[in-house]
Amino acid sequence: MPEVSYVQVIWTTLAVFFTLFIFSFLYKDNPLYKIAEHVVVGVSNGYWMILLFRDTFKPLWLDPAWNLVSGKGLSAELTIFVLVNLVFSVFMLLRLVGGNAALLSRWAMAVVLGVSAGVLIPLSVQTYMYEQLKGNVLTFGAFPFPFVSVVSQTAFNNLLIIVGSLSGLAYFFFSKEHKGVFGGTAKLGIWFLMIGFGATFGYTVMGRLSLLIGRIEFLRDWLNMIF
Amino acid sequence: MKEFFQKLLKIDRRWIFLITGVAIVIPFFFFIGLPIKATREVRALYDAVEALKPGDVVFYAPEYDPATIPEVQPMAHAFLRQVFRKNVRVVATGLFQLGVALAEQDLTLMAKEMGKKYGEDYVFLGYKPYPEQVILNMGEDFRKSFPTDYYGNDVNALPMMRGLKNYSDTKMIVSMTAVSGADYWIRSAHGRYNIPLALGVTAVMATDYYTYYQSGQLFALMGGLKGAAEYEQMVGIKGKAAKATLRMDIQSFAHLAIIILVILGNLAYFATREKK
Numbered sequence: 001m002p003e004v005s006y007v008q009v010i011w012t013t014l015a016v017f018f019t020l021f022i023f024s025f026l027y028k029d030n031p032l033y034k035i036a037e038h039v040v041v042g043v044s045n046g047y048w049m050i051l052l053f054r055d056t057f058k059p060l061w062l063d064p065a066w067n068l069v070s071g072k073g074l075s076a077e078l079t080i081f082v083l084v085n086l087v088f089s090v091f092m093l094l095r096l097v098g099g100n101a102a103l104l105s106r107w108a109m110a111v112v113l114g115v116s117a118g119v120l121i122p123l124s125v126q127t128y129m130y131e132q133l134k135g136n137v138l139t140f141g142a143f144p145f146p147f148v149s150v151v152s153q154t155a156f157n158n159l160l161i162i163v164g165s166l167s168g169l170a171y172f173f174f175s176k177e178h179k180g181v182f183g184g185t186a187k188l189g190i191w192f193l194m195i196g197f198g199a200t201f202g203y204t205v206m207g208r209l210s211l212l213i214g215r216i217e218f219l220r221d222w223l224n225m226i227f
Numbered sequence: 228m229k230e231f232f233q234k235l236l237k238i239d240r241r242w243i244f245l246i247t248g249v250a251i252v253i254p255f256f257f258f259i260g261l262p263i264k265a266t267r268e269v270r271a272l273y274d275a276v277e278a279l280k281p282g283d284v285v286f287y288a289p290e291y292d293p294a295t296i297p298e299v300q301p302m303a304h305a306f307l308r309q310v311f312r313k314n315v316r317v318v319a320t321g322l323f324q325l326g327v328a329l330a331e332q333d334l335t336l337m338a339k340e341m342g343k344k345y346g347e348d349y350v351f352l353g354y355k356p357y358p359e360q361v362i363l364n365m366g367e368d369f370r371k372s373f374p375t376d377y378y379g380n381d382v383n384a385l386p387m388m389r390g391l392k393n394y395s396d397t398k399m400i401v402s403m404t405a406v407s408g409a410d411y412w413i414r415s416a417h418g419r420y421n422i423p424l425a426l427g428v429t430a431v432m433a434t435d436y437y438t439y440y441q442s443g444q445l446f447a448l449m450g451g452l453k454g455a456a457e458y459e460q461m462v463g464i465k466g467k468a469a470k471a472t473l474r475m476d477i478q479s480f481a482h483l484a485i486i487i488l489v490i491l492g493n494l495a496y497f498a499t500r501e502k503k
Binding site: 026027044047048051052055056059060119120123124126127128131132134135161196199200203204205206207208209210211212213214215216217220 | 241244247248251252255294295296297298324325327353354355356359360363374375377379413414415417418419429430431433434438441442443444450451452453474477478481482485
Protein backbone atom coordinates (compact mmCIF):
# COMPACT_ATOMS: atom_id res chain seq x y z
CA MET A 1 0.00 0.00 0.00
CA PRO A 2 1.64 3.31 -1.05
CA GLU A 3 2.06 5.95 1.64
CA VAL A 4 -0.49 8.73 1.61
CA SER A 5 -0.09 12.28 2.84
CA TYR A 6 -2.37 13.99 5.36
CA VAL A 7 -3.49 16.41 2.65
CA GLN A 8 -4.56 13.50 0.46
CA VAL A 9 -6.49 11.94 3.37
CA ILE A 10 -8.27 15.24 4.11
CA TRP A 11 -9.32 15.84 0.50
CA THR A 12 -10.40 12.23 -0.02
CA THR A 13 -12.40 12.29 3.22
CA LEU A 14 -14.10 15.49 2.08
CA ALA A 15 -15.00 13.74 -1.20
CA VAL A 16 -16.39 10.80 0.79
CA PHE A 17 -18.66 13.12 2.77
CA PHE A 18 -19.91 14.74 -0.43
CA THR A 19 -20.58 11.30 -1.91
CA LEU A 20 -22.63 10.38 1.16
CA PHE A 21 -24.45 13.74 1.02
CA ILE A 22 -25.50 12.97 -2.56
CA PHE A 23 -26.54 9.41 -1.67
CA SER A 24 -28.71 10.78 1.17
CA PHE A 25 -31.16 11.96 -1.51
CA LEU A 26 -32.12 8.32 -2.05
CA TYR A 27 -33.77 8.45 1.36
CA LYS A 28 -35.28 11.91 0.89
CA ASP A 29 -34.38 15.46 -0.09
CA ASN A 30 -32.39 17.20 2.64
CA PRO A 31 -30.07 20.21 3.27
CA LEU A 32 -26.89 18.11 3.04
CA TYR A 33 -27.83 17.01 -0.46
CA LYS A 34 -28.57 20.63 -1.39
CA ILE A 35 -25.14 21.74 -0.09
CA ALA A 36 -23.39 19.08 -2.18
CA GLU A 37 -25.46 20.01 -5.25
CA HIS A 38 -24.62 23.71 -4.94
CA VAL A 39 -20.94 23.02 -4.35
CA VAL A 40 -20.79 20.93 -7.56
CA VAL A 41 -22.38 23.72 -9.60
CA GLY A 42 -20.19 26.41 -8.02
CA VAL A 43 -16.92 24.53 -8.34
CA SER A 44 -17.69 23.51 -11.95
CA ASN A 45 -18.43 27.10 -12.95
CA GLY A 46 -15.39 28.47 -11.14
CA TYR A 47 -13.14 25.86 -12.75
CA TRP A 48 -14.54 26.60 -16.22
CA MET A 49 -14.06 30.37 -15.80
CA ILE A 50 -10.40 29.96 -14.87
CA LEU A 51 -9.93 27.54 -17.77
CA LEU A 52 -11.53 29.97 -20.22
CA PHE A 53 -9.28 32.79 -19.05
CA ARG A 54 -6.07 30.75 -18.91
CA ASP A 55 -6.46 28.69 -22.10
CA THR A 56 -8.51 30.94 -24.34
CA PHE A 57 -8.95 34.59 -23.42
CA LYS A 58 -5.31 35.18 -22.43
CA PRO A 59 -3.42 33.42 -25.27
CA LEU A 60 -5.91 34.17 -28.04
CA TRP A 61 -6.90 37.77 -27.22
CA LEU A 62 -5.22 39.35 -24.22
CA ASP A 63 -1.61 38.55 -25.23
CA PRO A 64 -1.99 39.73 -28.87
CA ALA A 65 -3.88 42.83 -27.64
CA TRP A 66 -1.04 43.59 -25.21
CA ASN A 67 1.50 43.22 -28.02
CA LEU A 68 -0.52 45.70 -30.08
CA VAL A 69 -0.88 48.24 -27.27
CA SER A 70 2.71 47.99 -26.04
CA GLY A 71 4.03 48.49 -29.57
CA LYS A 72 5.72 45.05 -29.76
CA GLY A 73 4.16 44.63 -33.18
CA LEU A 74 1.42 42.37 -34.48
CA SER A 75 0.60 40.93 -37.91
CA ALA A 76 -2.18 42.60 -39.90
CA GLU A 77 -4.32 39.44 -39.63
CA LEU A 78 -4.03 39.32 -35.83
CA THR A 79 -4.63 43.05 -35.50
CA ILE A 80 -7.93 42.73 -37.38
CA PHE A 81 -8.80 39.67 -35.26
CA VAL A 82 -8.14 41.54 -32.00
CA LEU A 83 -10.07 44.66 -33.04
CA VAL A 84 -13.10 42.89 -34.55
CA ASN A 85 -13.39 40.68 -31.46
CA LEU A 86 -13.11 43.71 -29.20
CA VAL A 87 -15.90 45.53 -31.06
CA PHE A 88 -18.28 42.54 -31.06
CA SER A 89 -17.52 41.74 -27.40
CA VAL A 90 -18.41 45.31 -26.43
CA PHE A 91 -21.59 45.03 -28.52
CA MET A 92 -22.51 41.83 -26.67
CA LEU A 93 -21.95 43.46 -23.28
CA LEU A 94 -24.17 46.41 -24.23
CA ARG A 95 -27.08 44.07 -23.48
CA LEU A 96 -26.43 44.91 -19.84
CA VAL A 97 -26.82 48.64 -20.54
CA GLY A 98 -30.29 48.29 -22.08
CA GLY A 99 -32.13 50.80 -24.30
CA ASN A 100 -31.07 51.39 -27.90
CA ALA A 101 -27.45 50.46 -27.16
CA ALA A 102 -28.59 46.92 -26.31
CA LEU A 103 -29.78 46.49 -29.91
CA LEU A 104 -26.13 46.40 -31.00
CA SER A 105 -25.76 43.06 -29.19
CA ARG A 106 -27.93 41.59 -31.94
CA TRP A 107 -25.14 42.24 -34.44
CA ALA A 108 -22.80 40.08 -32.40
CA MET A 109 -25.49 37.40 -32.06
CA ALA A 110 -26.18 37.60 -35.80
CA VAL A 111 -22.52 36.87 -36.57
CA VAL A 112 -22.45 33.88 -34.21
CA LEU A 113 -25.74 32.45 -35.51
CA GLY A 114 -24.95 33.16 -39.15
CA VAL A 115 -21.55 31.50 -39.07
CA SER A 116 -22.83 28.51 -37.08
CA ALA A 117 -25.81 27.96 -39.38
CA GLY A 118 -23.70 28.38 -42.51
CA VAL A 119 -21.13 25.87 -41.36
CA LEU A 120 -23.38 23.34 -39.65
CA ILE A 121 -26.44 23.03 -41.91
CA PRO A 122 -24.55 21.37 -44.82
CA LEU A 123 -22.60 19.18 -42.38
CA SER A 124 -25.79 18.11 -40.60
CA VAL A 125 -27.49 17.20 -43.89
CA GLN A 126 -24.40 15.20 -44.86
CA THR A 127 -24.10 13.41 -41.49
CA TYR A 128 -27.68 12.82 -40.43
CA MET A 129 -29.44 12.44 -43.78
CA TYR A 130 -27.12 11.51 -46.62
CA GLU A 131 -24.82 9.15 -44.69
CA GLN A 132 -27.71 7.56 -42.79
CA LEU A 133 -29.70 7.03 -46.00
CA LYS A 134 -26.60 5.52 -47.54
CA GLY A 135 -26.59 3.04 -44.64
CA ASN A 136 -30.02 1.87 -45.82
CA VAL A 137 -29.23 1.74 -49.51
CA LEU A 138 -27.12 -1.36 -49.76
CA THR A 139 -24.81 -2.48 -52.47
CA PHE A 140 -25.33 -5.57 -54.59
CA GLY A 141 -21.87 -6.32 -55.86
CA ALA A 142 -20.54 -2.96 -57.04
CA PHE A 143 -23.90 -1.70 -58.20
CA PRO A 144 -26.11 0.29 -55.78
CA PHE A 145 -29.10 -1.89 -55.11
CA PRO A 146 -31.82 -0.65 -52.80
CA PHE A 147 -32.71 -4.07 -51.40
CA VAL A 148 -31.17 -6.76 -49.29
CA SER A 149 -27.77 -7.90 -50.35
CA VAL A 150 -28.40 -11.62 -50.68
CA VAL A 151 -24.72 -12.45 -50.93
CA SER A 152 -23.89 -10.68 -47.69
CA GLN A 153 -23.44 -12.50 -44.41
CA THR A 154 -25.43 -9.76 -42.74
CA ALA A 155 -28.44 -10.11 -45.05
CA PHE A 156 -30.79 -10.64 -42.14
CA ASN A 157 -29.53 -7.54 -40.33
CA ASN A 158 -29.87 -5.48 -43.51
CA LEU A 159 -33.46 -6.63 -43.96
CA LEU A 160 -34.19 -5.84 -40.33
CA ILE A 161 -32.80 -2.30 -40.66
CA ILE A 162 -34.82 -1.55 -43.79
CA VAL A 163 -38.08 -3.00 -42.42
CA GLY A 164 -37.50 -1.30 -39.05
CA SER A 165 -36.77 2.09 -40.64
CA LEU A 166 -39.79 2.01 -42.97
CA SER A 167 -42.28 0.71 -40.39
CA GLY A 168 -40.95 3.19 -37.78
CA LEU A 169 -41.45 6.04 -40.23
CA ALA A 170 -44.99 4.72 -40.97
CA TYR A 171 -45.86 4.96 -37.28
CA PHE A 172 -44.92 8.66 -37.25
CA PHE A 173 -46.91 9.42 -40.43
CA PHE A 174 -50.15 10.90 -39.11
CA SER A 175 -51.73 12.22 -42.33
CA LYS A 176 -53.22 8.80 -43.08
CA GLU A 177 -55.37 6.79 -40.68
CA HIS A 178 -53.53 3.79 -39.22
CA LYS A 179 -55.79 1.12 -40.75
CA GLY A 180 -55.38 -1.91 -43.02
CA VAL A 181 -51.91 -2.66 -44.42
CA PHE A 182 -50.68 0.80 -43.41
CA GLY A 183 -52.00 0.29 -39.86
CA GLY A 184 -50.25 -3.09 -39.68
CA THR A 185 -46.98 -1.54 -40.83
CA ALA A 186 -47.32 1.21 -38.22
CA LYS A 187 -47.99 -1.44 -35.55
CA LEU A 188 -44.84 -3.26 -36.61
CA GLY A 189 -43.08 0.09 -36.26
CA ILE A 190 -44.23 0.27 -32.61
CA TRP A 191 -42.62 -3.12 -31.99
CA PHE A 192 -39.35 -1.93 -33.43
CA LEU A 193 -39.53 1.24 -31.33
CA MET A 194 -40.27 -0.75 -28.17
CA ILE A 195 -37.32 -3.07 -28.80
CA GLY A 196 -35.16 0.02 -29.34
CA PHE A 197 -36.37 1.58 -26.09
CA GLY A 198 -35.75 -1.73 -24.30
CA ALA A 199 -32.14 -1.81 -25.53
CA THR A 200 -31.68 1.80 -24.44
CA PHE A 201 -33.17 1.03 -21.02
CA GLY A 202 -30.88 -1.96 -20.60
CA TYR A 203 -27.82 0.09 -21.48
CA THR A 204 -28.99 2.88 -19.16
CA VAL A 205 -29.31 0.44 -16.25
CA MET A 206 -25.81 -0.81 -17.03
CA GLY A 207 -24.47 2.74 -17.16
CA ARG A 208 -26.01 3.83 -13.87
CA LEU A 209 -24.89 0.67 -12.09
CA SER A 210 -21.35 1.20 -13.40
CA LEU A 211 -21.30 4.65 -11.82
CA LEU A 212 -22.60 3.26 -8.53
CA ILE A 213 -19.92 0.54 -8.61
CA GLY A 214 -17.32 3.26 -9.14
CA ARG A 215 -18.53 5.21 -6.11
CA ILE A 216 -18.61 2.14 -3.88
CA GLU A 217 -15.06 1.30 -5.02
CA PHE A 218 -14.09 4.81 -4.02
CA LEU A 219 -15.61 4.35 -0.55
CA ARG A 220 -13.80 1.01 -0.19
CA ASP A 221 -10.48 2.60 -1.19
CA TRP A 222 -11.06 5.37 1.35
CA LEU A 223 -11.66 2.80 4.09
CA ASN A 224 -8.44 1.04 3.09
CA MET A 225 -6.62 4.38 3.23
CA ILE A 226 -7.93 5.26 6.69
CA PHE A 227 -7.57 1.86 8.39
CA MET B 228 -50.98 -14.71 -3.60
CA LYS B 229 -52.83 -11.77 -5.13
CA GLU B 230 -52.51 -9.85 -1.84
CA PHE B 231 -48.77 -10.49 -1.80
CA PHE B 232 -48.42 -9.10 -5.32
CA GLN B 233 -50.58 -6.09 -4.43
CA LYS B 234 -48.26 -5.35 -1.52
CA LEU B 235 -45.28 -5.84 -3.80
CA LEU B 236 -46.57 -3.21 -6.22
CA LYS B 237 -46.94 -0.71 -3.39
CA ILE B 238 -43.49 -1.34 -1.95
CA ASP B 239 -41.50 1.78 -1.01
CA ARG B 240 -38.97 2.43 -3.79
CA ARG B 241 -36.23 2.87 -1.18
CA TRP B 242 -36.30 -0.90 -0.62
CA ILE B 243 -35.38 -1.29 -4.29
CA PHE B 244 -32.45 1.10 -3.79
CA LEU B 245 -31.32 -0.94 -0.78
CA ILE B 246 -31.57 -4.26 -2.65
CA THR B 247 -29.58 -2.78 -5.57
CA GLY B 248 -26.95 -1.46 -3.16
CA VAL B 249 -26.61 -4.83 -1.42
CA ALA B 250 -26.45 -6.62 -4.80
CA ILE B 251 -23.51 -4.41 -5.72
CA VAL B 252 -21.63 -4.60 -2.41
CA ILE B 253 -21.75 -8.43 -1.98
CA PRO B 254 -19.77 -9.31 -5.18
CA PHE B 255 -16.94 -7.02 -4.03
CA PHE B 256 -15.93 -9.90 -1.75
CA PHE B 257 -16.07 -12.70 -4.38
CA PHE B 258 -14.35 -12.38 -7.74
CA ILE B 259 -15.72 -15.05 -10.08
CA GLY B 260 -14.11 -13.94 -13.34
CA LEU B 261 -17.03 -14.36 -15.71
CA PRO B 262 -15.93 -14.74 -19.34
CA ILE B 263 -15.93 -11.62 -21.53
CA LYS B 264 -16.11 -12.09 -25.29
CA ALA B 265 -14.96 -9.31 -27.60
CA THR B 266 -17.63 -8.00 -29.96
CA ARG B 267 -16.95 -7.01 -33.57
CA GLU B 268 -17.35 -3.27 -32.97
CA VAL B 269 -14.82 -3.23 -30.11
CA ARG B 270 -12.37 -5.55 -31.87
CA ALA B 271 -12.36 -3.18 -34.87
CA LEU B 272 -10.52 -0.50 -32.82
CA TYR B 273 -8.06 -2.99 -31.37
CA ASP B 274 -7.25 -4.37 -34.84
CA ALA B 275 -6.91 -0.87 -36.33
CA VAL B 276 -4.37 0.13 -33.67
CA GLU B 277 -2.50 -3.18 -34.06
CA ALA B 278 -2.19 -2.47 -37.80
CA LEU B 279 -0.41 0.87 -37.16
CA LYS B 280 3.33 1.20 -37.61
CA PRO B 281 5.73 2.68 -35.04
CA GLY B 282 5.88 6.45 -35.50
CA ASP B 283 2.34 6.74 -36.85
CA VAL B 284 0.17 9.38 -35.20
CA VAL B 285 -3.36 9.01 -33.79
CA PHE B 286 -5.55 11.88 -32.71
CA TYR B 287 -7.04 11.23 -29.28
CA ALA B 288 -9.96 13.19 -27.82
CA PRO B 289 -10.90 12.27 -24.25
CA GLU B 290 -14.04 14.10 -23.14
CA TYR B 291 -15.34 12.78 -19.87
CA ASP B 292 -15.78 14.21 -16.40
CA PRO B 293 -15.23 12.70 -12.93
CA ALA B 294 -18.84 11.41 -12.84
CA THR B 295 -18.19 8.98 -15.70
CA ILE B 296 -14.72 7.80 -14.67
CA PRO B 297 -15.86 4.21 -13.86
CA GLU B 298 -17.03 3.63 -17.43
CA VAL B 299 -14.78 5.71 -19.66
CA GLN B 300 -11.43 5.81 -17.88
CA PRO B 301 -10.75 2.06 -18.31
CA MET B 302 -11.29 2.50 -22.07
CA ALA B 303 -8.93 5.48 -22.14
CA HIS B 304 -6.22 3.67 -20.17
CA ALA B 305 -6.47 0.49 -22.25
CA PHE B 306 -6.32 2.46 -25.51
CA LEU B 307 -3.32 4.57 -24.40
CA ARG B 308 -1.47 1.48 -23.18
CA GLN B 309 -1.99 -0.17 -26.56
CA VAL B 310 -0.90 2.81 -28.68
CA PHE B 311 2.16 3.55 -26.53
CA ARG B 312 3.11 -0.14 -26.57
CA LYS B 313 3.00 -0.01 -30.39
CA ASN B 314 5.21 3.13 -30.30
CA VAL B 315 2.42 5.07 -31.96
CA ARG B 316 2.48 8.80 -31.20
CA VAL B 317 -0.53 10.63 -29.78
CA VAL B 318 -1.77 14.18 -30.26
CA ALA B 319 -4.63 14.95 -27.89
CA THR B 320 -7.14 17.63 -26.97
CA GLY B 321 -9.58 17.93 -24.08
CA LEU B 322 -12.57 19.80 -25.45
CA PHE B 323 -14.90 19.15 -22.53
CA GLN B 324 -14.31 21.77 -19.87
CA LEU B 325 -14.86 19.43 -16.90
CA GLY B 326 -12.62 16.73 -18.33
CA VAL B 327 -9.46 18.64 -19.22
CA ALA B 328 -7.61 17.82 -16.02
CA LEU B 329 -8.61 14.16 -16.31
CA ALA B 330 -7.42 14.01 -19.91
CA GLU B 331 -4.06 15.43 -18.89
CA GLN B 332 -3.84 13.10 -15.89
CA ASP B 333 -4.55 10.00 -18.03
CA LEU B 334 -1.99 10.93 -20.65
CA THR B 335 0.70 11.73 -18.10
CA LEU B 336 0.04 8.56 -16.09
CA MET B 337 0.02 6.20 -19.08
CA ALA B 338 3.02 7.90 -20.71
CA LYS B 339 5.00 7.54 -17.47
CA GLU B 340 4.02 3.88 -17.15
CA MET B 341 5.02 3.17 -20.76
CA GLY B 342 8.18 5.32 -20.65
CA LYS B 343 7.04 7.94 -23.17
CA LYS B 344 8.35 11.49 -23.43
CA TYR B 345 6.25 14.62 -23.74
CA GLY B 346 6.70 16.51 -27.00
CA GLU B 347 8.25 13.51 -28.75
CA ASP B 348 5.78 10.68 -28.17
CA TYR B 349 2.70 12.65 -27.23
CA VAL B 350 1.36 16.18 -27.12
CA PHE B 351 -1.59 17.56 -25.17
CA LEU B 352 -3.08 20.64 -26.80
CA GLY B 353 -5.65 21.27 -24.06
CA TYR B 354 -8.97 23.06 -24.10
CA LYS B 355 -10.69 25.70 -26.17
CA PRO B 356 -14.41 26.57 -26.00
CA TYR B 357 -16.93 25.99 -28.80
CA PRO B 358 -15.72 22.45 -29.56
CA GLU B 359 -17.29 22.16 -33.00
CA GLN B 360 -15.51 25.26 -34.32
CA VAL B 361 -12.27 23.99 -32.78
CA ILE B 362 -12.73 20.58 -34.45
CA LEU B 363 -13.33 22.25 -37.82
CA ASN B 364 -10.34 24.56 -37.33
CA MET B 365 -8.02 21.67 -36.52
CA GLY B 366 -8.96 20.08 -39.83
CA GLU B 367 -7.17 23.05 -41.46
CA ASP B 368 -4.30 23.39 -39.00
CA PHE B 369 -3.92 22.40 -35.36
CA ARG B 370 -2.12 25.69 -34.76
CA LYS B 371 -5.19 27.76 -35.67
CA SER B 372 -6.89 26.90 -32.41
CA PHE B 373 -3.81 25.86 -30.48
CA PRO B 374 -0.83 28.11 -31.11
CA THR B 375 0.33 26.90 -27.69
CA ASP B 376 -0.22 23.55 -25.95
CA TYR B 377 -1.86 22.93 -22.54
CA TYR B 378 1.36 23.85 -20.74
CA GLY B 379 1.84 27.10 -22.66
CA ASN B 380 4.63 25.78 -24.95
CA ASP B 381 4.77 27.06 -28.51
CA VAL B 382 3.37 24.15 -30.56
CA ASN B 383 6.00 24.70 -33.27
CA ALA B 384 8.73 24.15 -30.69
CA LEU B 385 7.56 20.60 -29.94
CA PRO B 386 9.53 18.02 -31.99
CA MET B 387 6.51 15.78 -32.54
CA MET B 388 4.48 18.59 -34.09
CA ARG B 389 7.00 19.16 -36.90
CA GLY B 390 5.35 18.04 -40.11
CA LEU B 391 2.07 17.49 -38.31
CA LYS B 392 -0.40 19.98 -39.70
CA ASN B 393 -3.92 18.61 -39.43
CA TYR B 394 -6.02 15.42 -39.21
CA SER B 395 -4.78 14.18 -42.57
CA ASP B 396 -1.36 13.66 -40.97
CA THR B 397 -2.93 11.28 -38.44
CA LYS B 398 -4.19 7.75 -39.04
CA MET B 399 -7.44 7.99 -37.08
CA ILE B 400 -9.39 9.96 -34.52
CA VAL B 401 -10.42 8.17 -31.33
CA SER B 402 -12.70 9.92 -28.87
CA MET B 403 -13.52 8.55 -25.42
CA THR B 404 -16.52 10.60 -24.56
CA ALA B 405 -19.37 11.01 -22.12
CA VAL B 406 -20.86 14.11 -23.70
CA SER B 407 -22.60 15.22 -26.89
CA GLY B 408 -19.18 16.17 -28.23
CA ALA B 409 -19.31 12.76 -29.93
CA ASP B 410 -21.76 14.27 -32.44
CA TYR B 411 -19.30 17.05 -33.23
CA TRP B 412 -16.58 14.56 -34.09
CA ILE B 413 -18.95 12.60 -36.34
CA ARG B 414 -20.27 15.70 -38.07
CA SER B 415 -17.24 17.95 -38.28
CA ALA B 416 -14.24 15.60 -38.27
CA HIS B 417 -15.50 12.51 -40.11
CA GLY B 418 -18.25 14.34 -42.06
CA ARG B 419 -16.10 17.27 -43.18
CA TYR B 420 -12.64 15.72 -43.44
CA ASN B 421 -13.50 12.03 -43.89
CA ILE B 422 -11.04 10.83 -41.22
CA PRO B 423 -11.63 7.32 -39.79
CA LEU B 424 -13.34 7.83 -36.45
CA ALA B 425 -13.88 5.52 -33.47
CA LEU B 426 -15.80 6.29 -30.30
CA GLY B 427 -15.79 5.00 -26.75
CA VAL B 428 -19.01 6.14 -25.10
CA THR B 429 -20.96 5.62 -21.89
CA ALA B 430 -23.58 2.87 -21.85
CA VAL B 431 -26.37 5.45 -21.80
CA MET B 432 -25.10 6.88 -25.08
CA ALA B 433 -24.30 3.56 -26.79
CA THR B 434 -27.61 2.81 -28.53
CA ASP B 435 -27.65 6.30 -30.07
CA TYR B 436 -24.28 5.73 -31.71
CA TYR B 437 -24.83 2.23 -33.08
CA THR B 438 -26.63 3.85 -36.04
CA TYR B 439 -23.38 5.58 -36.98
CA TYR B 440 -21.43 2.36 -36.62
CA GLN B 441 -23.97 0.55 -38.79
CA SER B 442 -23.77 3.23 -41.50
CA GLY B 443 -19.96 3.14 -41.50
CA GLN B 444 -19.50 6.66 -40.13
CA LEU B 445 -17.69 5.07 -37.20
CA PHE B 446 -15.27 2.23 -37.82
CA ALA B 447 -15.42 1.08 -34.18
CA LEU B 448 -17.57 1.64 -31.12
CA MET B 449 -17.07 0.83 -27.44
CA GLY B 450 -20.15 1.07 -25.25
CA GLY B 451 -20.00 1.38 -21.47
CA LEU B 452 -18.25 -0.86 -19.00
CA LYS B 453 -18.82 -3.95 -21.15
CA GLY B 454 -16.98 -2.38 -24.10
CA ALA B 455 -14.18 -1.25 -21.79
CA ALA B 456 -13.82 -4.76 -20.31
CA GLU B 457 -13.67 -6.31 -23.80
CA TYR B 458 -10.93 -3.89 -24.79
CA GLU B 459 -8.95 -4.52 -21.61
CA GLN B 460 -9.05 -8.26 -22.34
CA MET B 461 -7.76 -7.79 -25.87
CA VAL B 462 -4.97 -5.45 -24.78
CA GLY B 463 -4.03 -8.05 -22.17
CA ILE B 464 -4.45 -5.97 -19.03
CA LYS B 465 -4.50 -8.18 -15.96
CA GLY B 466 -4.94 -7.93 -12.19
CA LYS B 467 -5.98 -4.74 -10.43
CA ALA B 468 -5.21 -2.63 -13.51
CA ALA B 469 -8.08 -4.37 -15.35
CA LYS B 470 -10.66 -2.21 -13.62
CA ALA B 471 -13.50 -2.68 -16.13
CA THR B 472 -13.05 -6.47 -16.08
CA LEU B 473 -13.29 -6.52 -12.28
CA ARG B 474 -16.32 -4.24 -12.36
CA MET B 475 -18.10 -6.40 -14.95
CA ASP B 476 -18.30 -9.25 -12.42
CA ILE B 477 -20.06 -6.96 -9.95
CA GLN B 478 -22.17 -5.54 -12.78
CA SER B 479 -23.37 -9.00 -13.83
CA PHE B 480 -24.45 -9.82 -10.28
CA ALA B 481 -26.33 -6.52 -10.01
CA HIS B 482 -27.97 -7.16 -13.40
CA LEU B 483 -29.22 -10.48 -12.08
CA ALA B 484 -30.87 -8.68 -9.16
CA ILE B 485 -32.45 -6.13 -11.53
CA ILE B 486 -33.74 -8.90 -13.84
CA ILE B 487 -35.36 -10.67 -10.86
CA LEU B 488 -36.97 -7.38 -9.80
CA VAL B 489 -38.28 -6.74 -13.34
CA ILE B 490 -39.74 -10.27 -13.53
CA LEU B 491 -41.34 -9.88 -10.09
CA GLY B 492 -42.77 -6.50 -11.06
CA ASN B 493 -44.29 -7.91 -14.25
CA LEU B 494 -45.69 -10.96 -12.46
CA ALA B 495 -47.28 -8.67 -9.87
CA TYR B 496 -48.71 -6.44 -12.59
CA PHE B 497 -50.33 -9.30 -14.52
CA ALA B 498 -51.53 -11.09 -11.35
CA THR B 499 -53.29 -8.01 -10.01
CA ARG B 500 -54.61 -6.71 -13.35
CA GLU B 501 -58.39 -6.26 -13.37
CA LYS B 502 -60.24 -8.12 -16.14
CA LYS B 503 -62.04 -5.81 -18.60
